[in-house]
Amino acid sequence: MSNFSSAFSSTLGRKLVMCLTGLFLCSFLIVHLAGNFQLFKNDDGLAFNQYAHFMTHFTPIKVVSYLLYSSIIIHTIWAIVITLMNRKARPISYAIKPKDGSIWSSRNMGILGTILFVFIVVHMANFWYKYHSGETPYIEYRTDINSGATMSKSINESEFTEYVSFVDNGVQVTKSEDLYKEVSNAFQQWWLVIFYVLAMAALAFHLVHGFQSAFQTLGWNHHKYRPLIKFIGLWVFSIGIPLGFAAMPIYLFLFK
Template identity: 80%
Template sequence: MSNFSKTFSSSLGRKLIMCLTGLFLCSFLIIHLTGNFQLFKNDDGLAFNQYAHFMTHFTPIKVVSYLLYSSILVHTIWAIIITQKNKKSRPVAYAVQPKEGSIWSSRNMGILGTILFVFIVVHMSNFWYEYHWGNTPFIEYRTDLNTGTTVSKEISSAEYTDYVSYVDNGVEIIKSKDLYKAVAFSFQQWWIVALYVLAMVALSFHLVHGFQSAFQTLGWNHSKYKPLINFVGIWVFSVIIPIGFAAMPLYFLFK
């Protein structure tokens, strides 16, 4: 076995894989949340549909997307492996569970991760799969370039593709898949909204432990930087980002 294989099959190596894939997923959360804020624009979904097209057709983004899917699978698989290794190393559970120096989220990362994995499967099925191969409706936007006024209407297709954009007699015409409408429809179903909110609560607790643990694994937990890491981990990733994502389904449910 090579030194590389030995390193990543060791306990430290497994933790290193977890922390690197986890930090990559954290960076994606920021990008994904920023793009999804287009849902709040009062433009009948124009900005969000343009964002959806860009994210699925711009080559560098597509490459990053495949890295993202791989990271989710690797992160999940290695989490299961680490959990099983820990159980095998201590087949008999503690008579009294140690709680001093640990928090609830650190003792229940498996439960939190399972909730998030179920959420990701539902999310990808409802939107990613439907956008590529499902029955996502089409919409046409006509913007008068002189007045800036935009009107929209549902159409049968975007001329046999998922996005068309051109200018005709001073009018910008955009025909695209209407993922915005698909999102609005899904988020009018209370059980989907409930799942999303529950998943964001799980994400919050998951990141409380996971974000700080990743920097500890990398050895970047110096006392000089630890307050900043804790602040970013708690307030940015464990509070602001989950609230931002949870606000979207609640917005459409009560809109």
């Protein structure tokens, strides 16, 4: 076995893989949340549909998306491997849980990760798959350039071949797949809204431990930077981002 393979098959190597893929997924959460905030705009989904088209057709983003899918799979597999090896190292659980100061989320990362993996599968099936398989409806927007007023109408698949955007006599015409309608309709189901909110709660607890643990694995836990890492990990990733994602299905369910 090569030194490279040995390094990544070691305990530290596996933790490093988990750390790097986890931080990459954290960066994706920021970008994804910023894009999904377009759902709050009162423009019948124009900004969100433009964002969806850009994210699925801009070549550099498409390359990054494959890295994202790979990271999710690797992060999940390595989490399972580490969990099984930890159980193998201690086949008999403690009769009394040791008071080692660990928080609940750090002791239940496997459960939280499983919930999140199921969420990702459901999420991809509901939106990603339908968008890429041509099951999404189509829409045309006509925006008056001077006033900014936008009107929209559904269009048949036979009238639409690909995303287009052009100016016609002072009117910006945009035709696209209407992922906004797909998302809005999906979140009229109360059980799906609850599922998403619970999944975001799991994400919050997962990030409470995971974000700070990643920096510790990298050795970036100097006492000068530790307060900043804890602040970002708690208020940005563990609270802010899950709340932002959870607010979207609730908003669409209540107001659309």
